[in-house]
Amino acid sequence: MKIIMLNAKGLAIALIGAVLANYLNIPLPWLLGPLVAALFMGSVGKPLSCxxxxxxxxxxxIGMALGLYFTPAxxxxxxxxxxxxxxGILWSLLLGTLLAVMQYRINAxxxxxxxxxxxxxxxxxMVNIAEQYNAQVDKVVAAHSLRIIILVVLIPIFMGFYFQIDWTALVVLETERYGFIQVILLSVLALYAGKLFQYFNLLNxxxxxxxxxxxxxxxxxxxxxxxPDWFIALGQLCIGWSLGSKFPFSFLKNNKKxxxxxxxxNLFALGLSIIFALVLFYLSDADAKILILGLSPGGIAEMSLMAKVMGLxxxxxxxxxxxxxxxxxxxTRFFYLSSRKLILKRINRSKDIDH
Known part of the structure; x- marks a missing residue:
């Protein structure tokens, strides 16, 4: 009963955050509102249960909503x-390596x-693999949580300013919506598809x-x-609430540096990714918004959701x-082991020089 009450409280606060964000015309209000509300509560020592x-x-x-876009065209x-x-694949390798070097050299x-x-x-x-190589798992979790939150918050702001997007003026084509019973039946089908993917240990x-x-x-x-709109809003609310509630504020107190x-x-990485996307845009006839969302170091749900909202x-x-x-x-295992050999060689070489 205690768990139910705590989750009900968390849901209520996340919903208040979403309604407030919608009233203030914040981009992606049903995602960012609950996210910011959960982060705020965590920062004042009252983390939301989720x-x-x-x-x-x-x-x-979100997976169901994105699936509707897979038309033949x-x-x-x-x-x-x-x-x-x-x-984009090569860019992710280069960017990840650059971030790792910075974490190793500057963050020690x-x-x-x-x-x-x-x-x-x-x-x-990444956490599962990191455990096998005796990495500090709490720092791996914190770094990835921070990366996703930065992207979810800052990319809509950048897109709004750079492309002059009026988020309140975005119009969704009025087509007939599925009824409540149809939504439930499709949700059950999607649930079993998710369970099947999980059974075979497939990605996401x-x-x-x-x-x-x-x-x-x-x-x-x-x-x-x-x-229906309420169904999509519910999905965004759950994602935002979950992201915000999982940020490790207790870890933050002892690891501020x-x-x-x-x-x-991560701000630097996001900036580089945007610059890279814009360079490709100016050298080609590709859609700049698609390149930015596609090349951003985010997650499938978050980046695709932004594409959906913008009609991309x-x-x-x-x-x-x-x-x-x-x-x-x-x-990542192969590149980690290969890069570790190079790191160890450099360390041994510097020791030889010192001696």
Whole structure:
């Protein structure tokens, strides 16, 4: 009963944050409002409770919403961006390596912690791998949490200023919506798809499972309608609430230097990613907004959700983020071990020089 009451309190405060953000015309109010509310409560020593099932539910809803965009025309559009997607994969490796060097040299972390806290991949996957190499897991978790929060908060602000986006004026095409019973039935289908992905230990099961099944049905023309606004808002609220409530404020008290420098490093990484995207934009005829969201070191749900709100080609952003995620998870062990050998060689070489 205590857990239920604490989660009910957390949900109520997250909802208040969303309503207030919507009233103040903040971008993505149902995502950023709960996020900021949860961060505020945590910063004053009153962290909000958020059961993991809320985040799973939010991921399922967002995966379902994104799946509706996988129409034949939009999926075909991915082919025009394959070169940029490849560049995005290489960029993630370069950026992650740069961040790791900065964490190692400036923040004085051991190489394992520096590498896995900087790899632009899934936080949960990086934590699992980091544990196997005796990295400081709490710092890996904190670094990834901080990176996602920075991106979720700052990218909408940048997009609004740079592209003169009036978030309040964005109009969603009025098409017929699914009814409550239809939403429930599709949610059950998406839930089982997520469970299937989790059973086979596939990446981001609770987003990609629902996205896959709904995307397939949308692609073959079985799902011509769209989900109601309340359903999408609920998904965003769950994601924002979960992100904010999981930020390790207790860890922050004893690691202020680490958090401060990591914050600056991630700002630097975001700035470099935006510059890289804009350079590619000026050298090509690609959509600048898609390049920024695709190349940003964020997560599939957050970046694709922004694409959805701005009316961009969601499948292309998903392709950017998913390909980068798979590449990082599959190769990060190899690149870590290879880079560690170079680090050890340099250390031994400097010792020889000292002697």
């Amino acid at each position: 059961h993991p099932h809320w985040r799973k539910g939010g991921q399922i809803i 939009l999926v075909q559009a991915i082919s025009a961006y394959w070169g940029f997607i490849l560049l 972390l051991d190489w394992a912690t520096a590498w896995f806290s900087s790899a632009i991949g899934s936080a949960s996957e 099961a609770w987003i990609l499972g629902p996205l896959t099944i709904i995307g397939f049905l949308s692609f073959v023309g079985f799902l011509p309608l769209r989900f 680490f958090i401060g420098l990591t914050f600056l490093f 080609a969601v499948p292309i952003v998903v392709a950017f983020q998913l390909s980068r995620l798979i590449f990082v998870i599959l190769t």
